[in-house]
Amino acid sequence: MNTISGLITPRAGRITFGNTRIDGLPAHRTAGEGLAHVLERRRLFPFLTVLDNVMLGAHNPTARPHRDETLKRVESLFPVIGSRQGQLAHTLSGGEQQMVAIARGLMARPRLLMIDEPFLGLSPRIVQQIGGLMRRIRDEQGISILFIEQNVELALRLADRGYILESGRTILDGTSATLLQSPEVKRIFLGDVAL
């Protein structure tokens, strides 16, 4: 994911986004192409307000002219942005911080939103809430979502498709329904325990 967003340069291979080859492009260029990356553990600016954190997502030249309109759309998905806009980010709960981080990503008006471990350290209730919001982002705004998750069942129940990596190699991929039924997936992740 870091390679796709331009934080790491690949040693070999090709990454194409839309009709543009983006491997080797720096992160600020990939953001302008319509790709947003929500980093693991949120990475908010703790001593900036919620609103300042969110608005930073609209820094790229493609998104900046539309930032007021985008903010309204983001606030409708995440009411916490409006109700807590003057609050310092570090005073929010983990779930609220994750919502702010995703909202910041959406401010870039991406076509693809990449989220690194969106559910890390969150309670089951908040996990369910954020999973529902991810579906709404796709259903209502048509934004594609790529996310990393360690919990295989949770991930595959949310995703349309999945890729399973082992020791740096793709060993399985397919629709979520297929992978959830796969004996190989059960063996790899659950030691033959039924999903």
Next chain:
Amino acid sequence: MTAPLLVVEALDVAYGDFQVLWQAAMHVGEAEIVALLGRTERASPRS
């Protein structure tokens, strides 16, 4: 299948001498939700 928005082909990634991805390939379609699942830290799809 939805039209591919993101296509990754034969991707090798390393941190210095430590290679973490070998020939990775994947795609994400328009309005599609895709999960990356890694079994070990070394295999983390974060790279």
